[in-house]
Amino acid sequence: MGLEPSGQGWLQVAEFGIAFVLSSLIGLEREIRQKAAGLRTYTVVGVGAALFTLVSKYGFSDVLHSGTVSVDPSRVAAQIVSGLGFIGAGVIFVQRGSVQGLTTAATIWLTAAVGSAAAAGLPLLAALATASYFLVSYGVRPLAHRLAALRSxxxxxxxxxxxxxxxxxxxxxxxxxxxxxxxxxxxxxxxxxxxxxxxxxxxxxxxxxxxxxxxxxxxxxxxxxxxxxxx
Structure with a gap:
């Protein structure tokens, strides 16, 4: 199975695989911390976003005709961002006057972006975004605790x-x-x-x-x- 005009080739499989691996890494970290959304949720969000992006890029080649039909792949990417608002809203709640779940919602949003970037042929940016997440989780978090301790x-x-x-x-x-x-x-x-x-x-x-x-x-x-x- 090589690169085919239909978009079902090894390149697309590799892009989908990158999205799967990076999304799973973020999900595994959240699972270890026993957050509301864990490994399965983040993996599904990441590969789902990747699949939508791949469909947007390659899924309409059989109906495309020069000068008659045009496809804008960015429209599907925009709808992925909008659709994630429902998932994000579902994990945010208020308890005793404090807002809970904002980090979970933001991480779900980031995971979808990672999946989309991987599927769009931008694996370096997808990996960089994943690395940035772990840097924030394990590098910035201790610094934030120290700053909180210094606050009057x-x-x-x-x-x-x-x-x-x-x-x-x-x-x-x-x-x-x-x-x-x-x-x-x-x-x-x-x-x-x-x-x-x-x-x-x-x-x-x-x-x-x-x-x-x-x-x-x-x-x-x-x-x-x-x-x-x-x-």
Missing amino acids: VPAGFRITCLQRPRLLHDLLEQCEHAGFDVAELRTVSADGTTTEVVVSVLGRGDLGGLTVRFAEVPGVVACRRERPADE
Whole structure:
């Protein structure tokens, strides 16, 4: 079976095979991570996109006649992108105010692009896109975690204390010594003897240590950290 005018030759088989292998590699990585879509889903998406592209390139040779019928292969590629929107929407959901599944949807979209590129006779670009995916997954992910760890995280404290002069000044001083910036400091209630103060801080210091510092300030009766809703 050599190269045939019908488009069913070894070249097309090789393009389809490249799409299969690269799509399977992405799917295997997602399967190992136990994501919602795994090896079968990504492989099917990749080879499906490849088949549509091959059909668009070679599947209408028997009806093509010079000057009467013309075929634009790019139209099928555009419809592949549109059709994947339904699959992507199916894996995206919102849970407790956070969006889940965006990476899965984007990876499915990328896998289809890899399959299309392989079938379109662009194996180098298909391989480069696959390599880029693994670079992002295993190279950029640790860097993203490190950046997140360096990001200033707001934290709040609710402090009950006896009323006395310079109390707020002492609380601010403890924040400074612990390496935190004060974002907010306000009194929420007072009953003539005790005062309840809310302190919001920003920084990368030891929040537990700051809690101890607040508790050791003279006049502080109680101190507790107010945890964000997403913790």
